[in-house]
Amino acid sequence: MSHEGIRIVDAEQARREDSEHKSLPTGAVTPNKVRVKKTEGTGVEIDWKDGHHSSWTFAWLRNACPCATCHEEREKTGRPVGLAKPKEQTLLVMYEAPVRPIDVTSVGKYALKFKWSDGHESGIYSWDYLRRVCQCEACRPERASTS
């Protein structure tokens, strides 16, 4: 029997806390080199101190926005982190250029902040968050098996 049942948290929050408490080694969440390919419009690449390499497209990052509003919206609709909303995807493909950052700034030493071409700018992408959503072959199967 676990005493944790006393804590009143909903399943979503519990799951979030659980993944946040599994802390990663410092080398895994410390970037050696960050390349934001704003001019090329391709995405972000990070070389981590532990030798790992991650990269994301801007569209993926926009859809993985960690702000409370986007997080709630994803939870409500069951949309996986990084995937576009189905209806929006159709519209985007047909009428709009892919979303891209107008401005990218660093937040202290721990995060990146994007100002997106669609006007959204409330997400703070911490190194920790980015490492957790690494899209490389090695990281993806690990996450898929937990869901």
Ligand SMILES: [Zn+2]
């Ligand atoms: Zn957001």
Ligand SMILES: [Zn+2]
């Ligand atoms: Zn990875």
